Amino acid sequence: MSESRKVRVAILYGGRSAEHEVSVVSARSVMAAIDRSKYDVVPIAITKAGRWTLPEKTPDELEAPKGSLPGTGEDGTGVALMREPTGAELKPLAGGAAMGAVDVVFPVLHGPYGEDGTVQGMLELADVAYVGAGVLASALGMDKEMQKQLFRSRGLPVVPYVHVHAEDWQRGAESVMELAADEIGLPCFTKPARLGSSIGVSRCTTPDELRAGVELALQHDSKVLVEKAIAGRELECAVLGNDEPEASIVRNASTASRRISSVTLSGRGAGMRSSLPSSIYFASKS
Ligand SMILES: Nc1ncnc2c1ncn2[C@@H]1O[C@H](COP(=O)(O)OP(=O)(O)OP(=O)(O)O)[C@@H](O)[C@H]1O
Ligand SMILES: [Mg+2]
Secondary structure: OOOOOOEEEEEEEEOOOOOHHHHHHHHHHHHHHOOOOOEEEEEEEEOOOOOEEEOOOOHHHOOOOOOOOOOOOOOOEEEEEEEEOOEEEEEEOOOOOOOOEOOEEEEOOOOOOOOOOHHHHHHHHOOOEEOOOOHHHHHHHHOHHHHHHHHHHOOOOOOOEEEEEHHHHHHHHHHHHHHHHHHOOOOEEEEEOOOOOOOOOEEEOOHHHHHHHHHHHHOOOOEEEEEEOOOOOOEEOOEEOOOOOEEOOOEEEEEOOOOOOOOOOOOOOOOEEEEOOHHHHHHHHO
């Protein structure tokens, strides 16, 4: 690669998960922030059906009715990322000229088939550099139950929980309800084990709400968690780097809407804002 050539970045967004629209919004932010003097950007929209396409509209141009977030739609020329002797190349599926090499892929995807190691595995096979966590870290980061087991094994405290598989619920919802009452109690939170952006999450204060919460979460995942409701602060910290990772400052994450009701949280990530928690800020200064 000559020194003057810009780095060619393929930005993947959309995708098959229930967080498709959240990803479109994240792609808008990434595409607005990326330094165009250094990077040549190729947007690739993954439709809800899972097709990789060269989009007709950029994420910014996509529109949505008021109160909802935009999706990619199913249109657009199909494209594939192929491993060629010279490196990874994008090729339109309809034939025609290859679009040239891709130096790095930036998966701006949320949820299953994006954040869970599956796309990362495909990119490993294509032998192309990509942004973000690798296969194992992505898979562990996506699965809240496996993540808790890992944290526990390293002596970190985790919020008490039980996990429920769809089969357990089908075979004996009543035994699951008893287990949850004994181990967790009320109020509690129910959530899909492998999703994000508060989709399918409920706060439950009665047995009926618990039942409805488990059923809602099971619509999104075959494994769900019933977690004790705690009063806590949600903190976020980014880590950048491989062999010598660097951590960012820690920030308070809070949803713009503080209303958490027994119905599904509708935050969908779009309302997240963060601020520096003063105790942590002062601790880092002293
Ligand atoms: N055990 C709990 N106690 C109190 N509040 C909770 C609990 N679990 C979830 N919540 C509330 O619901 C929100 C969403 O839950 P959580 O962060 O676990 O799922 P998610 O946002 O869908 O997943 P991810 O953070 O992986 O994207 C939290 O930000 C918090 O406000
Ligand atoms: Mg969350």
